[in-house]
Amino acid sequence: MTINCKGKLIDLSTPKVMGILNVTPDSFYDGGNYKNTSTIVNQVKAMIDQGATFIDIGGYSSRPDADDVSAEEELNRVIPIIKLILNEFPDTLISVDTFRSQVAQQAIEAGACMINDISAGHLDENMLKTVAHLKVPYIMMHMKGNPKTMKNLTNYDNLVKDILFYFxxxxxxxxxxxxxDLIIDPGFGFAKTLEQNFELLNKFELLKITDLPLLAGLSRKSMIYKTLNSAQEEALNGTTVLNTIALQKGANILRVHDVKEAMECIQLTQKLH
Structure with missing residues (x-):
């Protein structure tokens, strides 16, 4: 099970880590943390050194009720960071977290190698055509509505069956x-209640019927800290627990804020096989 990133085949039969770099002021956990070049470079270096295969850059916060930003603002946030990272670390495999085809196009032209789309093409009718033209891997996530409306769109006839039909x-x-090269992400926390998120994780292995690589994005999400009555800052241990479960159920990529701990999950669970 491989994907082609800039001519390099990445074998996902051994799970990989995607480190999150949010260059937004309002992301749910690390918003506003990376405001200057030195903090960005240091964070990317740390994630690479700890074992991240991919760095996922986001310039549009998709947390519930996040403010909308223009395509121009998203580009101003993302493109300089892609160039900065590749100038410092030329071999970095950069994914860009966007639902806009315009951003996807310019991000790949700037040196990114993968598009991570929370809407699977639903929020921009040109996205799928753009990705096809660019010939890059594409992560398609399950979501209903948009970040402003998704928390009110949690009605399903059968959660997993409906998600599989969507995909x-x-x-x-x-x-x-x-x-x-397609990767699917069932979208933990997107148009799903707390209980539905746990049902989805419990049945995560059913998504393997698609015969595509699976991405699990559980890192520090509200299903963890609300269940534990804690806060995002205290959700690392809970993230590690759920990442371990996701790996045992077939996850090929862990998208995380904390790379070192995710790599340890992979290293230990691999010993079970």
């Missing part, structure tokens, strides 16, 4: 356009 339609559309 079957999205995968077929992507394949028809010629997108080769």
């Amino acid at each position: 079957s339609e999205r995968i077929a559309k992507a394949r028809a356009l010629g997108i080769i």
Whole structure:
């Protein structure tokens, strides 16, 4: 199970870590932490040194009720950071977290190698065509509505069956356009209640029916700290527990804020196989 990033085949049969770099002022956990070049470079170096295969850059906060930002503002946040990272660490495999085709296009032109889209193409009708033209891996996430409306869109006939139906339609559309490397993310915390998030994790292995790599984005999310009656800052141990479960159920990529601990999860769970 491989994906092609800039001509380099990445084998996902051994799980990989995607380190999160939010360059937004209002992301739910690390918003505003990376305001200057030195803090960004230091954080990226730390994530690479700790074992991250990918760095995922986001310039648009997708937390519930996040403020909308223009495409121009998103580009102003993301493109200089891509160039900065690649200037310092030329071999870095950069994913860009965006639902806008314009941002995807310019991000890949600036040197990124993958697009991570929370809407699987639903929020920009040109996204799938753009990704197909760019010939890059594409992460498609399950969500209903948008970050402003998603928390009110949690009605499902059958949660996992509905998510699989969603992906079957999205995968077929992507394949028809010629997108080769697809990764699916069931979208923990997006248009799902606390109980639905745990149901989804409990049945995570059912997503393997798609025969595509699976990404688990559980890092420090509210399903952890609300269950434990704590805070995001105290959610690392809970994240490690749920990442371990996701790995045992077939996750190929862990998208995380804390790379070292995620790598330890992978190293230890691999010993079980």
